[in-house]
Amino acid sequence: MPWCPRCGCEFHDGVQSCNTCGLPLLDHMPTEEERQAAALPGDRRFWNRQRLLRILRALVMVLLALAAALVLAGR
Template structure:
């Protein structure tokens, strides 16, 4: 079973990269010497604006704009 040397997660066969860390997996459970140090905690504005949060807000704004465009196009037909 593949293992992540950064977060220690175990994966199923045929997975090459950790979905959380993005590092290549090892084919065995990593020893303490093989473990990679964790990323430092983000500071400043990066602590609040994560990639996932940014994408969620962007998707919401796109959905709102599409809904407004649909409403305005329907008003033109009436």
């Protein structure tokens, strides 16, 4: 099972990166040295790709719902 080197979460096989940290996963439970190396200050990225895609997907859904509401109100 893959593990995140920063937060230590365990993932299912086939997952390539942590959905919270965005770091590539290890094939073993991280040692304390590996966790400390992954938790270096300044290395943390707030806007990882998964978070940005989730926000964009939610915005598209809101815009589609708004467009549908405007179309129904116009009839």
